[in-house]
Structures are given as structure tokens and as C-alpha cells.
Amino acid sequence: MLALCGGLAVWLIVVGTVYAVLHLRGRLIDLAGPIARDQAVAVWQTQSTFLVAIAAFVVGVIATAFLLVARQLRSDELLARITAEKAEAERARALAEAGLLKQERFSVLGKMTATVAHELRNPLSAIRNSIYAVRAAADGTGITFGRPMERIERSIARCDDIIRDLVEYSGGRDLRPRPVALDAWLAETLDRETFPADIVISRRLGAGRAIVALDDGRLRRAVLNVIENACQAIADGDPNTTQRAISVATLANAEAAEIMIEDFGPGIAPEIMPRIFDPLFSTKRFGTGLGLPTVKQIVEQHGGSINITSEPGCGTAVQIRLPLEMAKRRAA
Numbered sequence: 001m002l003a004l005c006g007g008l009a010v011w012l013i014v015v016g017t018v019y020a021v022l023h024l025r026g027r028l029i030d031l032a033g034p035i036a037r038d039q040a041v042a043v044w045q046t047q048s049t050f051l052v053a054i055a056a057f058v059v060g061v062i063a064t065a066f067l068l069v070a071r072q073l074r075s076d077e078l079l080a081r082i083t084a085e086k087a088e089a090e091r092a093r094a095l096a097e098a099g100l101l102k103q104e105r106f107s108v109l110g111k112m113t114a115t116v117a118h119e120l121r122n123p124l125s126a127i128r129n130s131i132y133a134v135r136a137a138a139d140g141t142g143i144t145f146g147r148p149m150e151r152i153e154r155s156i157a158r159c160d161d162i163i164r165d166l167v168e169y170s171g172g173r174d175l176r177p178r179p180v181a182l183d184a185w186l187a188e189t190l191d192r193e194t195f196p197a198d199i200v201i202s203r204r205l206g207a208g209r210a211i212v213a214l215d216d217g218r219l220r221r222a223v224l225n226v227i228e229n230a231c232q233a234i235a236d237g238d239p240n241t242t243q244r245a246i247s248v249a250t251l252a253n254a255e256a257a258e259i260m261i262e263d264f265g266p267g268i269a270p271e272i273m274p275r276i277f278d279p280l281f282s283t284k285r286f287g288t289g290l291g292l293p294t295v296k297q298i299v300e301q302h303g304g305s306i307n308i309t310s311e312p313g314c315g316t317a318v319q320i321r322l323p324l325e326m327a328k329r330r331a332a
């Protein structure tokens, strides 16, 4: 733009000067008449020289101004680029530092959780064994413990769940992936677990021969956390309208395999949707709020992604995408 304006100005001055010089010559000769023609030409030469000198001076000034402005702009641009690069480097450094700090905190948290979990599991199993012994001793005596004993057992199970969630979330151990056929693995995982008897879990496993590099224990935890949430949502739903069913489906394309877990429970309210992956966020009375953050962590450790969609009153769909083993090798 600047170059265009400068060029235009110079061009106008040159054309204007040439026109003025020629026009001046004609005017002087016309005015002088045939007798004083030589004198008029001499005047014209002096005036033309003067005019051309002025024009050259103006062109020079414009060119110098143009060069100075262009230089200034170039140095401004350079300065802006250096500032942007510096800001970017600063941001990357801050990010790396934050990552390191997070890693360090996670490692401390992991160690602490492992120690606490170990210390708590021992007394818990002592309580469990004692209950078993008390039950055995009471067998045949007609003594029934009823609800208090059930409460103790429920509380132990709850403590177990809390410890498990904490260990899974803060453990963050390195993955030990191995290539497995996704459908066969998922079918076996579902077969091994027991789910509430009144909830139907249907399967549509359509990933064919898709092979995924997965850490059996970690990914199993992720899938079970999602199914556990679905079961709890169904249990919390209106018993008259909630369909007691969960659908587990898989599919695969050339690059990735997908596990889709859908329930037809009460769904997730839009206002809490942005928080469901926040650690410790829970809408449940006894929830740890570590289930979904753990699922996200595990899926991302596998190089995959998780997406949750929900319609209040209709249900929730959790989509887990995992890269295929072959696609991974191709990308490497």
C-alpha cells in the first residue's frame, strides 16, 4: 500500500513536470511572437531547468520519506515478531513448568494414596473377616443380625470403592499395553463382571478384527467406571419411566475403534456438563468424583479421546475412541 502510494506520487510528479515544461514552452513561444522567439526559448530553458530541479528535489524527498517509512515498518514488524516469539517461548516454558509441577504433585499424591490405601485395606479386611466369623458363629443359633450387618457390609464396600477410585486416579502408573482384538477383549471383560441383576446390558460388538494396543487392567477400569455411572444413573432415575437397559457397542474404521456405552437414565443437566471431568466433582451423595477424570486419563494415556453427550430425561452416551494398532504403526 505504502509502495503503491509512493510510486503513484512519483509518477504524478514526473508526468506533471513533463507536462508543465512542454506547456510552458508553448505558452512562451505563443506570447513572444516570431521576433523574440530565441529569447523565449532561453527563458523557457531557465524555467524548465528550475522546474525539473524542483521536481527532482520533491521526488528525492518522497523517495527518502518512503524508504524511511518502509524501514520503520520493517523494524516494527521485526520487533513485533520478536515480541511474539518471546511470548510464545515464555508460554511454552510456563506450560512445561506447570506440567512438571503437576507431575511432581501427582507422584507425591500417588505415593501417599498407595500408602494410605495399603494401611486402610488391612483393617478393612480384618473387619470383613470378623463379620464372616461372627456370621459363621451365629449360624444355626437363630441369631440374625439383619440391617446393622448389612450396613457394615455396605460401608466396607463403599470404603473399598473410595480407595479403588483414589488409587486408580492418582496411581497414574505407566501403561503396559499389548495388542488385543477389541471385541473379544470387551466381551470377556463384560462376562467377568457382575452387574445389577435388574439392568439389561445389551451388546452390539461390530469392531470386527480391530486390534488395539491396550492395558487390560487400566482400560477395564475405564469401561467399568462408565458402566457403573450408567447403572447408578438408572438407579437414581424415576422407576416408572426409566428403561433399565445399557447398550455397549463397538465399531471401527481404518484409523480408530470406538466403544459406545449408552444408558437411558435421567441424563446430565447441561449446566453440570462442563464439570463432569473435574476431579472430585460429583452430584452423588457418596460419589468420589474421580470416576470420569480417571476414565479420561486412561483413555488419553492410550492415545484416544472421550466424548460424552446427554439429553436430560433421555439418557447419556459415552463414546471412547482408541487408535488402531496398525494405524499407530503406520503413523510412527
Ligand SMILES: Nc1ncnc2c1ncn2[C@@H]1O[C@H](COP(=O)(O)OP(=O)(O)O)[C@@H](O)[C@H]1O
Binding pocket: 225, 229, 230, 233, 263, 265, 266, 267, 268, 272, 276, 281, 282, 283, 284, 286, 287, 288, 289, 290, 291, 292, 293, 316
Ligand atoms: N451416565 C450418567 N448419567 C447421568 N449422570 C452422569 C453419568 N455419568 C456421569 N454422570 C455425572 O457426572 C458426575 C461425575 O461422575 P464421576 O466422575 O464418575 O463421579 P461419581 O460417579 O463419583 O459422582 C456424576 O456425579 C454425575 O452427575
Ligand SMILES: [Mg+2]
Binding pocket: 225, 228, 229, 290, 291, 292
Ligand atoms: Mg462414577
